[in-house]
Amino acid sequence: MELIQQNPDIAAYLAVGEAVDHDHPTVRAATERLSAGHPDAYSYAKAAYEFVRDTIPHSQDSGDLRVTWRASDVLEQGTGICYAKSIAYAALLRARGIPAALCYQRLADDDGSDPVVHGLVAVRLPGAAEWARQDVRGNKPGVDAQFSLGEERLAWTARPEFSELDYPVLYAEPHPAVLAALQAAPDRPYLWQTLPTEL
Template identity: 70%
Template sequence: GICYAKSIALTALLRAHGIPAGLCYQRLADDDGTNPVVHGLVALRLAGHDRWARVDPRGNKPGIDARFSLEEERLAWTVREHLGEVDYPTVYAAPPPKVLHALRNARYRTELWRTLPAHL
């Protein structure tokens, strides 16, 4: 699966269990700043904690440890502002129009990779 689908599914599961959750995003790029793409995350708010915590449901692999922690944010990628990358501050209740457009209009995953939004 891709980050958007995983983020939407995790948000729905958290909400079904009474945990406030929403969608949030990062704009990421290759190491030379080219090929920007919007990456999907989840924000959740646990009882007893006075802040939103972001989690990356994409999964771990060698070199990437995005396990959830309330003590420190552990995302798969750290934004590199000098490459034009962005942490979008908004927590969305539903996917933004550009994300929905990409998901609804791509017939195949290979097509989706080519049409992912580069910014929100």
């Protein structure tokens, strides 16, 4: 699948934003800790991926009712859904000077019902000609996402026969529908009723 940059300027995918707040002390501190043992861009990107995937539980899996949407809040509170965890991973990458974009899938039940938008991150390592999508949602039985710059190792593969699809656009900040849902939700059960079903 060809990924399309929303902004042709790569600097947009390094910028500080309201959600991707990688200038925040919490994000900077996490970046420094991860950088200490992973000096090159590849090993850092993989370590940051595994840190977000494995040490910040998906709030649906853990039963956490809190809703986070800023990268700094995800790291401070240690919780988030796929969108929030993706924002945190993008911030950790950008803090290290690695371009990172937010991107999305539309997933559904096996009969095509109950569609929902799922959040991913696309990373572009130095010297790479292409973006590589990553899924930091968090693994569980039936889900085995891995960091990969070659063949994608996402939590789910979009199945067109069930009305699922990969959105090709790379966003510098969360899609407005995603951000609005996160910001408006007082808790995760409310958020679950208001998640975007398409972009």
